[in-house]
Amino acid sequence: MFWYTFLGYFLFTYLTYGVQASVEGYISPSDNKKFLSVLIKSLSGDNVDLSGIYNGVIGLKLLNEQIGSEIAKKNCEYIQKSFKDDEDPEIIFHVFTAWSKLGCSGKIHKEDTLKFLRNVLTKEKSSLSDLRFSVEALKAVGENAPNPAKISQLLQSKLKEDDSLQSLGHALHASVHLGSHGKFALDRVEDIVVQLDEVNGKLLQWEGGLSTTSLLLTGLLNLEGIKPLTQIQADKIANYLLTRKTVQTSKGIVVLLEAIKALTSSSVSPVSIGVIGKPSVSIEKPELKVRVSDLLGSPLKPVPGPVVAVSATRVVDDVVVLSKKPLSAGSGPTEFTLPLLLDPDHYQIVLSAGSHTVNLHVRVLGPVNIKSFEIGLADVDGTSGTQLTKLDFPNKLTKGLQADSSHLLISKFSLSRSVHQTFLRLHSPKKEIIFIAEVDSNKLYKIEVNINSEFTYSGVFDMELILGDPVMSNPIKWNLGKIDINLGKTEPELKSTKGPKPEIKHLFRQAEKRPSTTVSLLFSILTAAPLLLLLILWLKIGLNFSNFSVISLPFHLGFGSILCLFLCFWLKLDMFTTCAWLIPLGIFTFLSGHKVLSKIANSKKSEKKD
Structure with missing residues (x-):
């Protein structure tokens, strides 16, 4: 029994080895149209800035769209007017790149700006992003990075202090321009790839979202001499990128297109297989149109292999109704046709293009008489x-x-x-x-x-x-x-609910009857009785002012202020205002009273000693 199980497992592994899944989505013409409107707005809108111009220019270049001469001239003038020599390296890189891509006349870079960038590459306090953009800004004007060995040491020392994903991404991009001195980045590849997060077993991304994923992906795929990702990982990253086609900013569009462009031009370029239009055919028109392309909707070069319908299974009973049927070429280089001469029902179709496969759910429609x-x-x-x-x-x-x-x-x-x-x-x-x-x-x-x-x-x-x-x-x-x-009974007419509602009349509670004048006067006398008793005792016993000192005066002032505050509360103030005044008066009275008691205690101690 063991050998039969082992043989079955071996055959399954052998037959499925090298078979890769594919992605169904791609950057469609409607997506390109939406991206185009956002990018043009970043170049011609009211809130134009230097980074927005860079994103607009790069985005249009990634879409293979031409920039109008009027828009180019307007943005060149804006760059020349707004660019300052003391900008940070990222802005300088954006300006140099946009100036070059727009085809502006003259030079935007000055010797002072280049000197500033060279100084950034020698300072130990420079951040990884500053080092990266300084190198890329110099490269944008045709100047190589000075002293690549020194820059490489700076990058590595910075990574020891901060090896976050963003820092690793900047280091990857900078290392590409350092020649043999940038090979230290190869040692970081495995550490970067292992930090990929998987979502639902279908998506792969790095923590930080689209910008971090694009930064790391483009950096990894720019490295020479290695294959950092497997085909399965590339397909899952592509699935994640395609979920972010809803980006609404020019920066988001650029990082998305840069990542997809890098994947498409790599050795692990995902194959997109999907249905053109609705996933349904009819008995009258049974041709199912399938698209096989890269992530940008372009024909695959080279074509991974023949496009074949491996199987078609009826969903209701899992019966295989079609097997190993090649698809014929359609009207375009990415279009293929599969005739589904089947009974009306739901079908699960497995399509393959070389080693890439995809499962499609398709309906065959038919008339009912x-x-x-x-x-x-x-x-x-x-x-x-x-x-x-x-x-x-x-x-x-x-x-x-x-x-x-x-x-x-x-x-x-x-x-x-x-x-x-x-x-x-x-x-x-x-x-x-x-x-x-x-x-x-x-x-x-x-x-x-x-x-x-x-x-x-x-x-x-x-x-x-x-x-x-x-x-x-x-x-x-x-x-x-x-x-x-x-039925002998007619349905009664419904009364219309339209029109004014009946008036709502409120009945307020009548005031309660107050006590008589005699009772009120008696209550006031009883309330004032303790104060009257105090005055009578003072008249009879007398007041002792001999022990009164100036130090006790603040206490009596504070206590008197509190009594006055209570009187004001009774006559006019509300509770919140009274509490706001009572807190500082109470603290003042407490501290001054504590001072008086301390003096009395000290005087008693001195009398006992005497």
Whole structure:
């Protein structure tokens, strides 16, 4: 048993070795049109800046679009007016590149600017991004980086301090321009690739989103002499990039196109296989048009191999209905045609182009014909026979049906093939009821409607037969005629809800009765009694001012201020204002009181010693 299992595993591994998946999406003409409008706006809009001009120019070049002479002239003038020599290296790189790509006359770079860039490449405090853009800015004006060995040492020392993904990306881009001194970047490739994050088993990206992924991807694919990614990894990264086609800024468009361009021109260029238009064909037009291209929609060079439909499986029962059928060339270099002479249904098709495969879900549509149709009335108790009238599509009843509470509405029909949706719709201006047909073992559809239980009021209804299906090319909505239902009760007219609402009158609670003047006066006297008692005692006992000192004056002022504040609160202030004043007064009174108590305690200690 072990050997049979081992042999089966070996054969499966051997047969599937080298087979790669593919991607279905690509940068379509509609995507290019959307990108183009954003990029042109960055060159001719009101909020033009130096980085926006760079992104607009590079984006148009990536789309192989020409820049109008008027737009180019306008942006050249803006660059010349706005560019300053003390800009940071990234802005300088953007300016030098945009100036060159726009074909502006003269030179934008000055010796002072180049000297500034050379100084950046010698300073240990320069960041990795400054080192990268300084090297690339010098390269943009045809000048090689001075002292590549020194720059290489600076890059490596900076990576020891900060080896984040952004820093690694800048180091990769700078190392490409250092010749043999940039080979240190090769030692970082494995560390970068292993940090790829997988999403749902289908996407690969680096943490940081599109900008970080594009920075690292373009940097890796610019390295010479290595193959940093496998084909499966490249396909999954391509799937991620294609999910970001919704970017709305010129910078986002540029980083997306740069990443896709780098992937497309690499040795692991993903193959995009997908259906042109809707993933459905009809029996009348069975040709399924398939597109096989790179991520930019261009023909593959070289073509990875013949395009073949490996299999087509009916979804409902997993029956293989087609096997190893080559596709014929279509009208364009990326178009291929597969005739699907199959019965209407859902199919799973496996397509291959060389070692690249893709699974496509396709529908084959076909018409449905009504073979027979009958409709009529029958008694609920079965005392009289059923009277059904035969109809041919698309005719309708010449005379409407007359029904009451003792009748059943019966409809029977058969179709050329079964469908998912079969409805009988009865509707009037006031009501609509839909009934579902049931199919028996002989594939005969039947609908029975009990008039007494389904309807409450009399009325005249239109009858419609509705047939639909996901693989039905001719959905049917057939007007059968009218049925007059008489139940002896007429549906009451609904009152209109339009117009002004009745006025809402509020009843406020009446004020409570206040106590009498005598009670209020007595309560005030009782409240003031402690203060009166204090004054009486002071008059009788007397006041001792002998121990009063100046140091206790702040305490008494603070305490008196608090009492005055309470009086103001009672007369005028609200609680929030009172608390705002009480906090500083309370702190002042507490500290001054603590000072007075400390002095009294110290004086008592000195008296005891004496």
